[in-house]
Amino acid sequence: MNFRFISLYAWITGTTAIKRGFSYTLGYMITPLALLFLFGIISGGALIPLAVIGGLISVTATGALYGLSDAAMNRIELKLQDLFVATDISVLDYMLAISFSNLIFSMPGILVYIVIVLFMHLLPALWLIAIAPILVLLAVSVSAISLILASIPRHLRNVWGFLGILTVVFTFIPPLFYKYTALAKPLLYIFMLSPVTSAAIMVQNMAGLTPFLWYAPIVLVVETAVYFAIAKPLTQWRTK
Amino acid sequence: MIEIKGLKKKYGDGTYALKGIDLTLKEKATAVLGRNGAGKTTLLRILSTQLLPTGGHATIDGYDVVTDADKLRKRMVSVPQEAGPLGYLTPEEHIKIYLTARGMSFSNARQEAARALKSIGLWEFRDKTADELSGGMKRKIFVAMALASDADIIFLDEPTVGLDPISRIEVWSALRSLGSKMVLTTHYIEEAKELTKDIVMIDGGRAKAHGTVERLLRKSAGMVRVESTTSEEGEYKIGGIAISYVKASEAGRYAERGYIVKPVDLEDLFIMKGEDK
Numbered sequence: 001m002n003f004r005f006i007s008l009y010a011w012i013t014g015t016t017a018i019k020r021g022f023s024y025t026l027g028y029m030i031t032p033l034a035l036l037f038l039f040g041i042i043s044g045g046a047l048i049p050l051a052v053i054g055g056l057i058s059v060t061a062t063g064a065l066y067g068l069s070d071a072a073m074n075r076i077e078l079k080l081q082d083l084f085v086a087t088d089i090s091v092l093d094y095m096l097a098i099s100f101s102n103l104i105f106s107m108p109g110i111l112v113y114i115v116i117v118l119f120m121h122l123l124p125a126l127w128l129i130a131i132a133p134i135l136v137l138l139a140v141s142v143s144a145i146s147l148i149l150a151s152i153p154r155h156l157r158n159v160w161g162f163l164g165i166l167t168v169v170f171t172f173i174p175p176l177f178y179k180y181t182a183l184a185k186p187l188l189y190i191f192m193l194s195p196v197t198s199a200a201i202m203v204q205n206m207a208g209l210t211p212f213l214w215y216a217p218i219v220l221v222v223e224t225a226v227y228f229a230i231a232k233p234l235t236q237w238r239t240k
Numbered sequence: 241m242i243e244i245k246g247l248k249k250k251y252g253d254g255t256y257a258l259k260g261i262d263l264t265l266k267e268k269a270t271a272v273l274g275r276n277g278a279g280k281t282t283l284l285r286i287l288s289t290q291l292l293p294t295g296g297h298a299t300i301d302g303y304d305v306v307t308d309a310d311k312l313r314k315r316m317v318s319v320p321q322e323a324g325p326l327g328y329l330t331p332e333e334h335i336k337i338y339l340t341a342r343g344m345s346f347s348n349a350r351q352e353a354a355r356a357l358k359s360i361g362l363w364e365f366r367d368k369t370a371d372e373l374s375g376g377m378k379r380k381i382f383v384a385m386a387l388a389s390d391a392d393i394i395f396l397d398e399p400t401v402g403l404d405p406i407s408r409i410e411v412w413s414a415l416r417s418l419g420s421k422m423v424l425t426t427h428y429i430e431e432a433k434e435l436t437k438d439i440v441m442i443d444g445g446r447a448k449a450h451g452t453v454e455r456l457l458r459k460s461a462g463m464v465r466v467e468s469t470t471s472e473e474g475e476y477k478i479g480g481i482a483i484s485y486v487k488a489s490e491a492g493r494y495a496e497r498g499y500i501v502k503p504v505d506l507e508d509l510f511i512m513k514g515e516d517k
C-alpha cells in the first residue's frame with residue numbers, strides 16, 4: 001500500500017474540487033435538500049427527520065459514485081490511468097485514493113447535514129462518532145463498485161448516462177428517504193446488495209426512527225470487504 | 241538493454257497493430273519513428289507494462305514486461321500519448337502526486353517538482369490551474385514528471401506534439417540532460433535526430449529499419465529525390481505530387497524538366513517501399 005500517494009491524491013484532488021469547482025459541490029447537495037423541502041411540505045413536517053438522515057447518506061453515496069466518472073475520465077480521456085499503471089501503485093491504492101478524494105469532496109454536504117441533525121436534535125452529538133465509520137465504509141464500498149463499473153464503458157458519453165442511472169438506483173430507490181420497514185422482506189434483501197441500504201438503516205436505527213435491525217452493521221462490513229476484494233480482479237488496470 | 245522478440249499485438253476488435261517485432265535496443269536513447277497508425281503507441285504501451293501483448297516477448301534489463309511488471313514499474317516513467325492533466329490542478333500538484341505514486345517522500349517530491357518545473361520553463365506557471373495553461377504547457381507538465389523522477393528508464397510517446405519551437409528546444413534540452421535511458425516515439429524526423437543517433441522505423445506493425453541516420457540512409461546513398469506537382473511521371477504519388485528516387489547523376493535531366501531535386505532524408509524511407517533490415 002502506498003499511503004503517501006493515497007493521502008496526497010485524495011487531499012489535493014478532494015480539496016481543490018471543493019475550492020475550484022464549487023458549483024459541483026452545491027450540485028450534489030441540492031437534490032437531497034430539495035427532497036427534504038418537498039417531504040417537509042407534503043408531510044406537514046412529519047417526514048423531515050427521515051429526509052435528513054436520507055440526505056446524509058445520499059451526499060456520501062453520491063460523492064462515491066462520482067468516483068466512476070473520475071476513473072473513467074482518467075482512463076479514457078486523460079490517459080492518467082496508464083500513467084499510474086506504470087508506477088509503483090496498485091489498483092487498490094488507486095481505488096482508495098479516489099474513494100477518499102470523493103469523501104473529502106462530500107465533506108461540505110456531510111457537514112451541512114450534521115449541522116441539521118444537531119440542530120434538530122435527531123442524534124446526540126456523541127453519536128456522531130459512530131456515524132463516521134459508517135460513512136467511511138459507505139464511501140469505500142460504493143467507490144469500489146464505481147471503479148469496477150468504470151472499467152466497462154468505451155466512450156465517455158456512456159459514463160454520464162451510467163452515472164445518472166446509478167444515482168437513482170443508489171440514492172432514490174433504496175430506503176434512504178423512507179423507513180426500511182415499508183419494504184417487503186424479499187425486496188429489502190435485494191436492496192441490501194447495495195451498501196447504501198444497510199448504512200441508511202443503521203443511521204435510521206440510531207435516530208430511533210425505525211426498529212433496530214441487528215444484521216445491518218454486519219452486512220455493511222461484509223459488503224465493504226467483498227466489494228473491495230473483488231475490485232482488484234474485476235477492474236481493468238493494465239489493458240488487455 | 242531492451243530485447244524484443246516476435247512481439248505481436250492483436251486488439252480485441254481484430255486490428256493487428258504489431259505483426260512481430262524483433263529489436264535489441266542498447267543505446268542510451270532510442271527514437272521510434274513511424275507514421276500515424278504504424279504501431280508506435282502500441283509498442284510503447286507494451287514495453288511500459290500498460291498493455292499486454294498477444295504474442296512474443298520483451299525484456300528490459302532482463303525483466304520481462306509481462307511477468308516482472310512490478311519490478312519494472314518501480315524503475316520507469318511512461319508518459320502516454322495525449323495524456324491530459326486534471327483541469328483544476330496546478331502543474332506542481334500534478335507532479336507531486338505523480339512522484340508519490342513512484343514512492344518518493346513528500347519533501348523530496350516538493351523539491352524535485354520545483355527543480356523540474358524550473359528546468360522546463362513552467363516555474364512561473366506552477367500555481368495556475370491546468371485549464372489556464374496552453375496545450376503545449378499542459379504537455380510540459382508530463383515531461384516534467386519524467387524529469388523530476390529518478391527513473392532508470394523513461395518512455396515518452398510523442399512528447400513534443402503541439403509545442404511551439406522554443407518550447408520544443410526547452411524540452412529537448414531537458415531530455416538530453418537526463419541520465420536515464422530513454423525511448424521516445426515521434427513522427428518528427430528532426431526530433432529523432434535531435435535526441436538520439438539510434439533510430440527505429442516502424443511501419444504497418446513491423447520494424448522496417450534500425451540504426452543510425454547514416455546507416456538508414458546508406459541504401460539510398462548516391463540517390464536524390466525528384467518531385468513535381470505538374471508531371472504525372474513518378475514512382476510514388478502523394479497528394480498530387482509525383483516523387484521518384486533517381487541517381488544523383490540524373491538529377492540535372494530532371495531539373496531541366498522542372499522537377500525539384502532534394503537530398504534523400506529519413507522521411508523518404510517512409511515513402512520508399514520494401515523491407516530493409
Ligand SMILES: Nc1ncnc2c1ncn2[C@@H]1O[C@H](COP(=O)(O)OP(=O)(O)O)[C@@H](O)[C@H]1O
Pocket residue numbers: 251252253255256257274275276277278279280281282283
Ligand atoms: N485500443 C485499440 N483498439 C483497437 N485498435 C487499436 C487500439 N489502439 C490502437 N489501435 C490500432 O492499432 C494500430 C496502431 O495504432 P498505434 O499503436 O496507436 O499507432 P501510432 O502510435 O504509431 O500512431 C492502428 O491501426 C490503430 O487504429
Ligand SMILES: [Mg+2]
Pocket residue numbers: 280281282321397
Ligand atoms: Mg501513437
